[in-house]
Amino acid sequence: MQIAAxxxxxxxxxxxxxxxSIIDQSQPGQPMDYLHGHQNIIPGLENxxxxxxxxxxxxxRVEPAEGYGEFNPDLEQVVPLERFQGVENLEVGMQFQAxxxxxxxxxxxxxxxxxxxxxDGNHPLAGQxxxxxxxxxxxxxxxxxxxxxxxxxxxxxxxGCCGGSDEQSGGCGCN
Numbered sequence: 001m002q003i004a005a006x007x008x009x010x011x012x013x014x015x016x017x018x019x020x021s022i023i024d025q026s027q028p029g030q031p032m033d034y035l036h037g038h039q040n041i042i043p044g045l046e047n048x049x050x051x052x053x054x055x056x057x058x059x060x061r062v063e064p065a066e067g068y069g070e071f072n073p074d075l076e077q078v079v080p081l082e083r084f085q086g087v088e089n090l091e092v093g094m095q096f097q098a099x100x101x102x103x104x105x106x107x108x109x110x111x112x113x114x115x116x117x118x119x120d121g122n123h124p125l126a127g128q129x130x131x132x133x134x135x136x137x138x139x140x141x142x143x144x145x146x147x148x149x150x151x152x153x154x155x156x157x158x159x160g161c162c163g164g165s166d167e168q169s170g171g172c173g174c175n
Contacts, residue, residue, distance in 0.1 A: 001139045003052050005037030008152050010138035011049070016131045023125070031137045038150040042067045045132055052136050062130040071127030081115045090117060 003009055010031040015024040026032050034040040036049070044066030048058055064070050084090055094109045098119065111118040146152050 001053065001141070003036055003049050003136065003139055006142045006147050007036040008138075008140045008142050008146065009034055009036050009049065009136065011134050011136055013132055013134045016133075018129050018131065023130075033152050035142055035146055035150065035152050040151060042130070044130070045134070048132075049134065049136070054136050054139055057133070057135045060132050060134070062132065064127050064129065067128070067130045068123040068125040069127075071122055075121035076110065076118060077121075078116050078118050081112075081117055084117065 001007070010033045012026045012031050013024075014022060014026075016022055036046065039046075042062060044062030045060060047066070048060040048062075052058060081090070084096075087094075090109055090112050092109055092111060096107055096109075096119070097104045098107045098121070105121050107119040107121045108124065109117060110120045143153070
């Protein structure tokens with residue numbers, strides 16, 4: 001079976017920076033599973049996997065626009081240290097939820113200087129090329145429930161799907 005919309009796909013992958021450093025990778029014997037065509041992975045990788053079959057390997061370089069987006073300097077902001085009440089030691093790299101007019105946004109501390117804290121709302125990989133090495137481990141047709149929910153459902157001993165359970169209605173508790 002080839003990867004197409006509504007396929008459940010299992011992949012082993014390694015993600016590297018342009019410098020060759022490993023950013024992320026699947027663990028041996030624990031491939032990453034996703035529902036193809038439902039925006040469960042970044043668009044550039046999803047497009048590169050379309051039409052591939054079990055056993056195939058793919059090396060793909062994903063442009064920032066097809067990954068985590070271009071770096072947006074407007075998402076960096078200097079805020080007063082006093083906004084972090086209750087946090088004793090602020091450190092670069094710490095993440096927080098900030099309330100904005102558009103709703104909650106995840107921000108990372110980029111710099112702490114005196115009474116000023118620079119926060120960044122960009123994804124940590126925004127603006128970067130992403131270099132994937134992928135091997136397709138399994139491909140199957142998604143169930144109707146998976147297609148409706150837009151994500152895969154776990155099976156096996158856990159008895160749940162996506163970590164939820166709704167025994168009264170016989171559903172899985174997924175939204």
